[in-house]
Amino acid sequence: MNKPFSQPQRQSMVGIVLIFLSALYKSLKGLWAIAIYVFLGKTSSFNYTYISLGLIAFAILILIFSILSYRKFLFHINYEADEFILNKGVFSSENIAISFDKIQQVYFKRSIIQRIIGVYSVVIESAGSSEKEIEIKALSEEKAMLLQQKLNSFIEEESKAEENELSTESLPEEKKKTTYWEHRLTFTDLLKLGVTSNYFRGFGLILIFFSSLYNQFADLFTENEYADEAANYLNTFQSVGEILMVLTFMFIAVFLVGIVVSIIETFLKYFELKLTQSKDSLELEMGLKTNTKVSLHPNRVQILRLITNPIQRKLNMYQLQLSLTSSTETQKKNRINIPGLSWDKATKATRFLHHHEREQGEIYKPHKLWLYRKLFWGIIPLLTAAIGLNYFFEMLPTPVLLGLALVYAVLFFFYQRKVYQKINLEISEEFLVKSTGLWSKMQVIIETFKLQSISVSQPIWLRRRKLVNITFHTSSGDVRFPLVNEAFVTQVNYLLYKIETSTKAWM
Numbered sequence: 001m002n003k004p005f006s007q008p009q010r011q012s013m014v015g016i017v018l019i020f021l022s023a024l025y026k027s028l029k030g031l032w033a034i035a036i037y038v039f040l041g042k043t044s045s046f047n048y049t050y051i052s053l054g055l056i057a058f059a060i061l062i063l064i065f066s067i068l069s070y071r072k073f074l075f076h077i078n079y080e081a082d083e084f085i086l087n088k089g090v091f092s093s094e095n096i097a098i099s100f101d102k103i104q105q106v107y108f109k110r111s112i113i114q115r116i117i118g119v120y121s122v123v124i125e126s127a128g129s130s131e132k133e134i135e136i137k138a139l140s141e142e143k144a145m146l147l148q149q150k151l152n153s154f155i156e157e158e159s160k161a162e163e164n165e166l167s168t169e170s171l172p173e174e175k176k177k178t179t180y181w182e183h184r185l186t187f188t189d190l191l192k193l194g195v196t197s198n199y200f201r202g203f204g205l206i207l208i209f210f211s212s213l214y215n216q217f218a219d220l221f222t223e224n225e226y227a228d229e230a231a232n233y234l235n236t237f238q239s240v241g242e243i244l245m246v247l248t249f250m251f252i253a254v255f256l257v258g259i260v261v262s263i264i265e266t267f268l269k270y271f272e273l274k275l276t277q278s279k280d281s282l283e284l285e286m287g288l289k290t291n292t293k294v295s296l297h298p299n300r301v302q303i304l305r306l307i308t309n310p311i312q313r314k315l316n317m318y319q320l321q322l323s324l325t326s327s328t329e330t331q332k333k334n335r336i337n338i339p340g341l342s343w344d345k346a347t348k349a350t351r352f353l354h355h356h357e358r359e360q361g362e363i364y365k366p367h368k369l370w371l372y373r374k375l376f377w378g379i380i381p382l383l384t385a386a387i388g389l390n391y392f393f394e395m396l397p398t399p400v401l402l403g404l405a406l407v408y409a410v411l412f413f414f415y416q417r418k419v420y421q422k423i424n425l426e427i428s429e430e431f432l433v434k435s436t437g438l439w440s441k442m443q444v445i446i447e448t449f450k451l452q453s454i455s456v457s458q459p460i461w462l463r464r465r466k467l468v469n470i471t472f473h474t475s476s477g478d479v480r481f482p483l484v485n486e487a488f489v490t491q492v493n494y495l496l497y498k499i500e501t502s503t504k505a506w507m
Contacts, residue, residue: 004146008074008087014117015073015138020066021113022137027062065090075136077150084124084151086134096134100154102126104325107294108144109135115291120144124151125334152295178279181348185273185286189317189340193270194263196311197319197339266339275338275345277352284338296336298353300324302450302476306346306443318346322353323476334476354431354447361428362491367467367483371420378412425481427491432472434479444479446472448498456489 068090075086084103086096109121114137122144124134139147185193271288282296303323312318318341324334341349351357382405419438426433432451434444455471462468466486472479 003077003079004150005075005077006079008076008085010070010074011136011138012119012140012143014119016066016070017117018113018119018138019069020063023062023066023069024059027058082154084134086136098124098126098134100151103151103154104300105294106148106151107292108148109293110291112289114138122147180277180279181345182277183273183275183338183341183345185270185340190267190270191263192312192315192317193339194266195259196309196315196317197262197266269337270339273338273340275341275349277348282349282352284336294336296322296324296353298355301353302446302474303479304350304353304445306350306445307440309440316342318343320346320349323474325475350445354445356430356447358431358433358445359428361426361431361433364425364427364481364484364488364491366420366423366481367465367485368420369465369467370423370483371416374416374419375413378416382408382412425484427495432479432495434481446474446479448495450474451495451499453499454492454495456492458486 069088072090072093073086073088075084077083078085078097081097082100083097084100088094088096103124103126105123105125107123109123110119111121114121118140119138120141121135121137122139124136126133136147268287268289270286272291273286274284276283280297283293284296285291285293301322302325305321305323307319307321308317317339319337319339320341322336322338324336338349415438422436422438422441424435426435427448430448432446432448436442436444451472452475453473455473456468457471458468462483467483468486468489470481470484470488470492472481
């Protein structure tokens with residue numbers, strides 16, 4: 001019978017172009033500051049002819065490297081040893097062998113360049129490995145689909161070896177799957193998501209960008225004339241009110257630009273997002289800059305987070321964040337976000353990924369010491385701000401400072417009190433649910449049989465109060481709950497019993 005990929009084979013020929021462009025981009029990425037430096041006319045002593053010849057020679061060397069890398073990159077399936085084999089390396093050879101029982105996930109990625117030249121990137125993740133996953137970056141659609149299905153047949157172990165033998169002729173029938181429901185993000189949905197989420201992320205990206213620019217060019221100019229002009233501009237203000245007005249305007253302007261950045265990022269990450277439920281998995285495809293297609297199997301999802309905020313809830317938009325089985329080094333990478341779900345679709349996805357219906361459990365809250373700590377540490381920025389204002393603006397009257405401090409203290413108290421009220425831990429027969437968040441509300445849901453272990457810590461300063469901190473460990477990360485009574489340990493012992501006696505497969 002035909003055994004696909006039994007013989008070592010290379011990627012598609014156009015893979016040379018992909019390798020060349022990728023290597024060229026990585027090599028030139030660190031030289032962009034020099035390019036701008038040259039463009040600004042700081043290279044009067046250089047001969048541009050020699051620079052051009054050097055760049056051409058550099059590109060030829062990269063092309064030779066790309067051809068050698070393409071020829072040395074060989075992969076195949078060893079059916080006798082039940083392994084996937086990959087050989088690669090130009091200056092040093094590397095041989096990677098992954099047994100079928102260690103393969104966890106096989107999915108597709110496509111950059112804009114890959115879509116233009118018509119190839120797929122197949123990513124193979126293995127269990128318990130801290131190494132980077134295997135990525136075959138240039139396969140035709142037919143070969144990529146066949147390789148994914150072949151490897152998935154070993155993951156699922158649904159039939160005997162003879163029944164698992166696939167051929168290219170049977171591929172179209174295998175690709176057809178029954179779809180139970182579907183979720184898509186429209187242009188309007190993406191716009192709503194960009195406007196109603198990640199406000200401060202966009203703000204942070206702007207700060208990082210300008211900080212990077214400053215670090216790159218700070219040493220290129222001996223005279224910092226722009227900083228001098230800014231200082232002279234600030235000296236023209238005669239009152240604190242004028243300075244506060246300018247700072248407020250600048251904050252609003254940067255905040256609006258941050259929202260624009262968030263909208264752009266949302267379109268790049270979630271463009272044409274499509275989620276469909278088949279019989280055995282959720283099929284997810286999304287992305288403009290990098291298009292990713294992945295199959296989400298219930299047993300691989302260890303932690304499910306349901307996230308929303310008041311504006312998105314009014315728009316009936318919820319986000320699922322799925323933490324998949326992974327090694328410690330790849331936990332953040334193996335978090336998949338599915339935004340823009342209606343409540344109905346979010347409920348359907350949650351029910352499919354979980355093995356049981358959720359029932360009401362027992363509710364626990366942190367000790368009020370948690371609130372007292374937050375209030376205490378909140379005094380530090382208050383005192384720092386008061387001292388700073390008094391130092392830089394000596395003309396600011398003491399009653400004004402006291403008034404500002406009082407307003408801050410009252411607002412901070414009510415904010416932390418509301419945050420405390422929203423924190424709780426619910427434990428039922430089959431589920432553990434942690435709820436947090438005042439504006440951005442989050443429910444962290446774990447099926448109890450997927451817990452790997454539970455840690456109980458009690459620092460010296462908590463012993464007198466008989467309080468402990470609890471950490472729930474899973475194969476995709478930890479969930480912590482602070483400052484609960486020692487009596488909670490009884491419930492912990494029950495959960496440990498559930499973990500030890502469960503025979504359900506959790507990955």
